[in-house]
Amino acid sequence: MASPRYRRLGRDERREQILAVARRMFTELPYTEVSTTAIAREAGVQRGLVHYYFGAKRELFLQVVRHLTATLATQLPPLPEGLLLEEMADLCVAHFLDAADANATTWFAAVDAEGFGQDPELMRIVNRTRDLTVEHLLKALRVPGPTDTLRAVLRAYSGLAEVATREWLQHKALNRAQAHTLLASSLLTLVRDIAPAVERS
Amino acid sequence: MASPRYRRLGRDERREQILAVARRMFTELPYTEVSTTAIAREAGVQRGLVHYYFGAKRELFLQVVRHLTATLATQLPPLPEGLLLEEMADLCVAHFLDAADANATTWFAAVDAEGFGQDPELMRIVNRTRDLTVEHLLKALRVPGPTDTLRAVLRAYSGLAEVATREWLQHKALNRAQAHTLLASSLLTLVRDIAPAVERS
DNA sequence: CAAGCTATTGGCGATGTGCCAATAACGTGT
DNA sequence: ACACGTTATTGGCACATCGCCAATAGCTTG
Structure with missing residues (x-):
């Protein structure tokens, strides 16, 4: 009863x-x-x-981070064909900024989790997500010989993208158009000019 | 007795x-x-x-972070006079890489502390240190009108520098010369070409 | 050597964590 | 309808950590 x-x-x-x-x-x-x-x-x-x-509580936390990063990874846009490098970079950056904007809290939480001091498993999770984004960029930009050096340069670029997004959404020192200009032109220069120079160093 | x-x-x-x-x-x-x-x-x-x-334990931790960041901040090199922008950028990057190399564990510990989830005081400490570095760069490069936009771009650059250093010292996907090329040429392009474009956006 | 200052100890109470045996909700077979 | 088995859920035990503070004991000073 x-x-x-x-x-x-x-x-x-x-x-x-x-x-x-x-x-x-x-x-x-x-x-x-x-x-x-x-x-x-x-x-x-x-x-x-x-x-x-x-x-353990730590295990639950890792599950949460896994879910957050997975959520972000699935939002990678499809790849249109036959675009110039400039147009493709513009598109990637636009998609990236859209995703960051839409999931601001999720995004920052995932990014912030990175620094959770020296936890190896956590580092692995976040690094794998970063690498996914890098691979996506590589495919999108169709660079001829995707070398390890270029990957490293693009990972560094993701560091720039992270802070730039923060400057836009949190600190508000940049507006969206400015963040876009910064990210798109940096990406272009890095891929076209700087990465080859780094390769030769 | x-x-x-x-x-x-x-x-x-x-x-x-x-x-x-x-x-x-x-x-x-x-x-x-x-x-x-x-x-x-x-x-x-x-x-x-x-x-x-x-x-509290948290207070002790904050003291530690304060000390780590302060240690790094005091290692900013003096500014020689009458150099070209290229030479100055080279010099800054070289000093930066030296410092990161010499204090690798300290440096990564301080950087990693950043993500310690949403702690406002901790964010303040780390941000202030980053801003110190940015101001140092501004002085060194002697850019005419140091605007807020340029500062934001340089903060983004520090994000790139952070990951690039990691690629060199931890992941070893870059050697020192490559890290140097990446950081120096990015810095130049950002200050000379990209920042003005961002300003106009 | 007595007296005072305070650095240091040792322990109490509250909270968090990991674990597990007992319990009870719910599906299943009769 | 009703007993039965499964297992999701509870409740509590054992232990670690944290924050705090009264009592203690080094050291210094007169």
Whole structure:
């Protein structure tokens, strides 16, 4: 007669629900200020259940980061054919800025996670995502011989892109058009002029 | 008669000793894996003393980051006179790479601290250090009207420099000469060509 | 050598984490 | 309808960490 004391959900269902709560909280607060107790409370569940599904708190955090980066990676745009290098760079940058704008909080949370001091697994996750973007750029720009040097240059470029985006969306020292100009012309120069020079060094 | 159970040091002396231990441990391990207990143990002291000097663990950590960034900031080279823009850029990059090389662990620890999720005070510290470097670049390159836009572009450049350094020292996808070429030519192009274009956008 | 200052200790209380046995919700077979 | 088995969920134990503070004990000074 009496209503049950708790609702029993399917494994994947509950798992996803807790993950959603964790996602929100980890993007809002630093790691140390998010307790499994708080996550459980917000999910309307006992703390033990969180550990039942995810083991350690760190594991849950890694799942969250994996999800964030995966979300961003799937938003890579399709590649139109037969464009000039300039047009292609423009397009890539536009798509990138759109994605960053649309998922600002997600994006910064993922990027910020990088510095979570020396955690090897976390470094691996974030680096793999960065490499995905680099490979996408390589395909899009159709550079003849994609060497390791060029990849390194493009990874460095992603560092520039990260801060430039921050200057636009957070610090507001640049507007969107300026961020676009900066990113597009840097990309062009890096690929066309600087990368070959670096290769020869 | 019996030797005393502990040595009593002066306030600053003990403070500096604990800080040194904390510096080492925080640069070696992630924040969560460094306990005040461990710091106290390595310093040969009771845990309570750590809190007596630094209050919360977070405060101690901030002190460490402050010290790391300050150390790097004091290594800014003097500015020689009457050089071409190219030569000046070369010089700045060379000094930068030297400093990064000499203090590799310190440098990466400071840079990594940045992402310590959304901590406002920590963001402030790291940003101020970045701005110091940017101002130094501005002075060195003697650009006519140092606008806010140019500053933003240079901050973005520091993002590129950070990753490029990592590619050289950690991932080893670039050698020193290549890192130098990348950083010097990017800096030149950004200041001479791209920043004005961004300004007009 | 007594007295005072304070660096240092040692321990209490609260909170967080990892784990696991007991429990209860829900699907299934009869 | 009802017992049964599965397993999602709870609740609590054991331990570590953190922040704090009263008591203690080095060192210094007169």
